[in-house]
Amino acid sequence: MAKDVQEQTAFDVIVVGSGAGAMASAVVAADQGLSVLVVEKSDKYGGTSSISGGGIWIPNNHHFAAKGGQDSYDKALQYLRAATGGCVEEVRLRAYLDNAPKMIKYLESRSRVRYAVAEKYPDYYQHLPGSLPGGRTLDPELFDTSVLGTDLAALRQGAPSNLLMGRIAWTARQAHKAMSREFGWRLMVLGLMLRFKLDLAWRRKSKFDRRAALGTALIASLRRSLQDRKVPLWLKTEFRDLVMDGDRARGVRVQREGREMVLEARRGVVFASGGFEQSQALRDKYLPKPTVAGWSATPPGNNTGAALEAGMKIGAATGLLDRAWWAPTIRVPKEEKPRGVFAERAFPGAIVVNGLGRRFVNEAAPYLEFVDAMYQDQERSGAKSIPAWVVFDANFRFNYAMGPLMPSQIMPDSRLRKEWLNSVYWKSDTLGGLAAQIGVDAKGLEETVLRMNDYARTGVDAEFARGGNAFDRYYGDTNVKPNPCLAPLTKGPYYAMRLDAGDIGTKGGLLTNEHAQVVRDDGTPVAGLYAVGNCSSAVMGTGYPGAGATIGPAMTFGYVAAMHIAAAKRG
Template identity: 40%
Template sequence: MTPVEARSPLRLGASIGDFIKTVQLAVLRPLWAMIRGKELAATGLALVARLLHTNLCLGTKFWTDAGLNQLLTSPAGDVVGALVERDGKVLRVQAKRGVILAAGGFARNPEMREQYLQKPTQTEWSLTAPEDRGDAIRAAMDVGADIALMKHAWWMPCLIDNGKPMLDVYARSFPHSIIVDQSGRRYFNESECYCDAGSNMLARNGETPSIHSWLILDSRHRRKYMLGQLLPGLTPRSSITSGFLYKGSTLGGLANQIGVDEHQLQETVNRFNKFALDGVDQDFRRGLNPYNKTFSDPSHRPNPNLGTIERGPFYAVKIYPGDIGTKGGLVTDERARVLNRQGQSIKGLYATGNTTASVFGSRYPGSGGTLGPGMTFGYIAATDLAK
């Protein structure tokens, strides 16, 4: 499945082409794979599957559910192994050449989030694995490793349904939608990069309450596009009674339900609707750059990201500054060696991925911004160790 194909299921109600492509992806391809006795993997999962398959073919041993307790050091301070907890036992693992830490960040560690990340912050907003608790970072700090960029994360606006966070890359970017803070005002380009969107939510909260913000939709958005796990055209009553989705026959009625000033929200929508009709967002230029158009509806004119909000019923859903990982971590050099607080490398200790401070600093170049550096510096670390 290509990135272009992956967008069709998210807007399957927008055009016959998107509907046909969705049937092909969701029904025909899995059916053909089942007939051949195969299992399909796509996008990031396919990358991991390929790497895992290659390692298994080479005889690489994997330990799952094995937590890092501590790094072992020699009297000289070199890292020579680790204490690992597995099956209820603490095992001493000696390293012949060194240790490479590639264990993610600390997005699911509430204490570290509270200590380092911008506020407010909640582990419930993170889309990372439950095990992403910063064990490797803390173990390295215990042997003198330096850290950087700890207040930053790979921000990802998220929706929360029954306690489960869901990333929101597309719904906020499609036509017939806006995001407002709790005063009822727009404050950023809803179609911008998710990392920037999360940063804007946090920055806005220092001026006006914006956590949570509100994603406002009209009936055409619900008819055409995915929203979280809700298919286009299907809005079950349970999604409303659960508190995930708010519904109003009028915009004013919806504003009263969610506690947003009715007149301010109407004013915001009226201004936005003029932009949508003209095709130019005079406030935040939504839909006017190539990145915005990546997450849009090409069948919608004149601007594939802008659509008026005027046909009821209207909907609102809470949106939070979630994340897909933390950006801060161990400081490394060009050889992926972990550095101590004096800027010197710790012999025998290497790191890559979200365990390290991002090579991109506080910025985000786009999708794959963690995968590329993670694989590159993993290769560099292994090559350096093998010398």
């Protein structure tokens, strides 16, 4: 008689972690006839993927082609070569381009995962050869979480900022339409609100939407796909170490329900457990300074580098340990983690300054490059740019969101939490008064605003070319002319918010080959050991080619790992 799955300790494949890469790998492995166990140290499943936008960057995908989009393997390879900074072997880049389209076709045909193309979402580096103005990023469709049953309670929920009015699910395409104020956005928002309100049966159960959106939708669809395959997911099961049989990985040592267990992996162990951004010790060892785990937008207590350290202990090679998937963050009192600031930096009428009151970067730049600029400016100029300060006026405050502040036409200052004043935002009738509150040079700030007001009038940012490419303009206000990313700061009161050098994960980790196998310094694979996602050295190198360039590779190499394990079993 077969053991109950809760007592079983031997499987073909053990997957460590429960994000998108982990679950995709588990789904594919199960389909290939392998017995699979997924272990997760948290009491919630979904990891960083669940709180993300859920997008996947898939060059040459079938959704874009079906709409007449023009992409090609050669064009994507040209772009990747340029975007990755020359630090990734071409065999890995080609493995990604070969398998990413296959991965999403596979999951959409055999699992609950569903995507649509974000036709207007540009690649991040529009100046590089092979870039496209849209079509490579896929956006998760909404997912009805009621099908998860009791497992819904353990789903890691995304940030309130990922939902309309903090409660209503919408796709990234719908959010973009509203934020850029495209034609019909108000009617669309009204429709979403009515759909939510009229779901009376669910309203009696929860104040939140029954539908999941963005990364939470992706994770919910993958979790349901695991349920369909009866793949066990053990929560509160912390990975402690690898179990080796000579040079081969044969299992894992875990802590579960207060006792240590050894779990056998007959065919392979797949590390998919995230980076090390929540370990202050590892941050201090590898990342540029200053660095604080509390600046990260990922769930505290997770992603502490256990897989990295276990791999290094057995002689695995590593790469990119001094790099992260940077994103500026804002700390909000009583919230579990800071909020990443992504789209808002492109809205017209807000600027970012250092301690001298001067701009040092195109505010609408990709978030990785934005935080890179914070570090570079601090080192180059000696000005304090960590933290930096986003500054805006009453007109911006009325029309646009910034971090947790919804537009004042929806949420005026009188309705904001009192403890947020002088902790989340600072406010003064004059720029000089604001500068004094936040410790920024007043003259420098006033001069910067005068220059920006002139740029807004001409439509040309003479310093940093903000709004000068398709990526910048993606979140600009389409109604603002001549540049959708530029507007003057002229009306008090003036506001400031602190931006820390945050991240959405580290991108350095165990080095892998084209099969997602962990390799040693000499390039030989560690038999039975695979790594995907942020615990592996990023296939995207030092860059961030487009939205979904974290989760896309995690899922793709999760698929690759499962197929490689299955082929080895058959062969």
